Each structure stands twice: as C-alpha cells, then as structure tokens.
Amino acid sequence: MIIHLDMDAFFASVEVRERPELAGLPVVVGGPSKSRGVAAAANYAARKFGIHSAMPMSQASHLCPDLCILPVNMPLYVSVSKQIHEIFNRYTPEIEPLSLDEAFLDVSGSLKLFGSAAEIAKRIKHDVKRELQLVVSAGIAPNKFVAKIASDIEKPDGFVVIEENDMQGFLDPLPVKRIWGVGKKTEQQLNNYGITTIKDLRSQSPRWLMDRFGKQGDHIYRLANGLDKREVISDAKAKSISSESTFIEDISNKETLIAYLSNLTEQVASRLREKNRKGKTVNIKIRFHDFTTIVRSKTLTESTCQTEKIWQAVKGLFNTAIPSGRIAIRLLGVGVSGFENDSTYQGDLFSEDVKYDELDEVTDEINQRFGKLKIHRGRHTK
Numbered sequence: 001m002i003i004h005l006d007m008d009a010f011f012a013s014v015e016v017r018e019r020p021e022l023a024g025l026p027v028v029v030g031g032p033s034k035s036r037g038v039a040a041a042a043n044y045a046a047r048k049f050g051i052h053s054a055m056p057m058s059q060a061s062h063l064c065p066d067l068c069i070l071p072v073n074m075p076l077y078v079s080v081s082k083q084i085h086e087i088f089n090r091y092t093p094e095i096e097p098l099s100l101d102e103a104f105l106d107v108s109g110s111l112k113l114f115g116s117a118a119e120i121a122k123r124i125k126h127d128v129k130r131e132l133q134l135v136v137s138a139g140i141a142p143n144k145f146v147a148k149i150a151s152d153i154e155k156p157d158g159f160v161v162i163e164e165n166d167m168q169g170f171l172d173p174l175p176v177k178r179i180w181g182v183g184k185k186t187e188q189q190l191n192n193y194g195i196t197t198i199k200d201l202r203s204q205s206p207r208w209l210m211d212r213f214g215k216q217g218d219h220i221y222r223l224a225n226g227l228d229k230r231e232v233i234s235d236a237k238a239k240s241i242s243s244e245s246t247f248i249e250d251i252s253n254k255e256t257l258i259a260y261l262s263n264l265t266e267q268v269a270s271r272l273r274e275k276n277r278k279g280k281t282v283n284i285k286i287r288f289h290d291f292t293t294i295v296r297s298k299t300l301t302e303s304t305c306q307t308e309k310i311w312q313a314v315k316g317l318f319n320t321a322i323p324s325g326r327i328a329i330r331l332l333g334v335g336v337s338g339f340e341n342d343s344t345y346q347g348d349l350f351s352e353d354v355k356y357d358e359l360d361e362v363t364d365e366i367n368q369r370f371g372k373l374k375i376h377r378g379r380h381t382k
C-alpha cells in the first residue's frame with residue numbers, strides 16, 4: 001500500500017502557528033505587494049471567501065478586505081518540511097517527496113514493525129499534530145494515483161483508506177479532471193463527447209481513446225481503471241531531484257514567476273544537500289497556458305548542490321526559454337540530475353564558491369536548529 005501525505009494549507013498554516021493571534025482569521029501568504037503578485041497559499045478561513053493560491057493579490061484583498069497578507073518565508077517552510085520528513089522517516093525510508101509539503105510513502109517494508117498502512121498513516125498524522133502543531137491529510141491506497149486522490153478528497157484533516165476491492169467504486173463517480181494528465185483542455189474535449197466521470201471514461205475502449213487522444217488516451221484509460229504501476233522513488237534512488245508548482249490560474253507576471261522559480265530552486269538545492277548529492281545538469285520545466293510543455297537543461301562544468309550556482313543556471317534557462325509575448329504559464333519546475341557517485345566536496349578555498357557554500361551551510365544549519373530563519377536571499381530578475 002502507498003500513503004500519500006499532503007499538509008493542509010501548508011505555508012499559511014505554518015505562519016498561523018508562528019502567530020497564534022491569527023488563528024481563525026483569513027490569511028494568505030504571498031506578495032510581493034498588495035497591488036502586485038499572487039497568493040502563494042491561502043488558509044481555509046481565506047478560502048471561504050473564494051480566495052485560492054495563485055490568485056492575484058489585488059483580487060484576494062478585494063474579496064476579503066480584512067485579509068491578513070504575510071510575506072513568503074521560504075526558509076521557514078523548508079525547515080518545517082525537514083521536520084515533517086523526519087517524522088515520515090521513522091516509519092519508512094521509502095519516501096518520494098513531490099514538494100515541500102507532499103510525499104508518497106511506500107510502507108510495504110514497515111508493516112511488520114508498525115501495523116497496517118492505515119495504522120502508520122494515523123500515527124504520522126498524530127506525530128505531526130503533536131510535535132509540529134500542523135495538520136496533514138492522508139490517502140492510503142494500493143497505488144500512487146488513487147492515494148493522491150484519496151488524500152485530497154476529504155481535506156482538511158483528511159484520512160481516507162481505499163482498499164483494492166473498493167478502488168473502482170471510489171474512482172467511478174469522480175469527474176475526469178481528477179485523473180493526472182487531464183487538464184482543462186482534455187476535460188473539455190472529453191465533456192464534449194459526453195464523458196464526464198471516470199466511469200464514462202472507462203466504458204470507452206482504449207482504441208477509441210487512443211484514436212482521439214493519442215498516447216494520452218492510453219494513459220488516462222489505465223488510470224481510469226485504477227492501473228498505476230509507478231513505484232515510490234526515494235531521493236536516495238532517484239536519478240534527479242526536482243520540485244514543481246502548478247498554478248490554479250496562469251501566471252504572466254515575470255517577477256512572480258521568478259519568485260516561484262527561486263523558491264523551487266531553494267527547495268531542490270536544500271534537498272540535494274540533505275541527501276549529500278551533487279548534480280551536473282540543471283533542468284527547468286515550463287508548461288504554458290495551452291499545455292505545451294518545454295524542458296530546458298544546462299550542464300555545468302562541475303557538479304553542485306549550491307543554491308547560487310543552480311539559481312544562476314535556472315535564471316539563464318528561464319530568460320532564454322520564454323519567447324516574448326507568450327508568457328502565460330501554468331506550471332514551473334526545477335530539477336537537478338547527472339549525479340556524481342562521490343559526493344565528497346573538494347572546495348577551492350580562494351573562489352567565490354566558498355562564500356556561497358558557507359552561506360548554504362549556515363542557512364541549512366539555522367533552519368535545522370531553530371526552525372525559523374531571518375536570512376533570505378534576495379533575487380534579482382536581471
């Protein structure tokens with residue numbers, strides 16, 4: 001069984017935990033200012049006003065004039081994310097992080113020690129609540145696809161177990177957009193054929209779907225039937241470490257996109273350092289409003305786990321990848337691959353490297369020790 005864990009309104013919940021006077025009030029995290037920028041996260045009190053992440057801040061404050069707007073404090077979220085992962089690690093080393101606040105756990109090797117997958121998920125929820133005063137939703141299912149839907153369906157504080165025999169019954173009534181890879185465009189096309197639920201989709205032949213949707217047709221047919229063989233790939237086994245953000249609404253503002261990229265870079269770099277890995281190739285992924293997706297890579301002269309070096313590559317790739325006049329973007333991803341076997345660091349004492357390595361070290365250490373960080377590097381668009 002696979003467990004999918006996803007923190008509830010993560011950034012916003014962490015901020016509220018740090019400022020108990022905000023409990024129960026509508027809070028969004030984002031910026032850079034009230035007039036520009038978008039919400040990176042909204043707590044449930046804010047969502048009641050129709051506010052969601054990636055919404056322009058001006059619209060959010062219009063919907064809720066008393067909205068508390070807090071700046072993004074990524075180093076703090078990274079440090080809390082580490083604490084969350086330490087809790088996951090008590091129960092299995094087979095952890096595949098999807099983002100700072102989301103991960104798949106394969107617990108098949110831990111059942112003898114801790115009991116059923118549902119039991120383990122319950123313990124994790126309990127540990128996270130008690131030790132970090134935060135809430136995580138859990139989905140437990142035979143595969144990744146179903147576990148991910150299960151963790152989402154009863155949010156917040158979700159706990160949903162789907163056994164093998166109940167899987168199809170669980171999937172059938174759900175709308176087709178619940179399927180990975182079915183975006184707005186495919187959803188619309190399917191709806192035009194009268195296909196609105198997963199059951200409708202399943203009643204088509206794979207041939208019929210492939211004729212209309214190509215390879216994607218086969219993919220969605222399999223998922224509709226609960227078939228998903230993808231394994232949980234832990235960072236230790238992964239050939240790359242990456243992080244991506246999908247926006248509910250397309251983002252066109254370059255400064256906002258750069259801020260997201262910077263956050264993703266910081267997440268990836270700190271995971272590399274945590275896992276003692278260095279990679280030579282930096283990748284970015286951009287999905288445009290029309291779902292066309294591009295991936296761009298840059299191979300560095302030497303392997304690195306340094307935030308600043310990865311950031312320089314990411315920024316360069318992004319600036320050359322974005323054709324002018326076509327910038328409405330719905331997904332951004334950053335990854336590092338091409339790992340070296342030996343991760344022992346041979347530093348050059350006299351280069352700028354040392355400064356940045358030290359900065360990374362200090363950042364990581366403070367994050368670990370205090371869970372709160374005042375150092376947050378500035379990012380420049382140019």
Ligand SMILES: [Mg+2]
Pocket residue numbers: 006007008009010101102
């Ligand atoms: Mg979450």
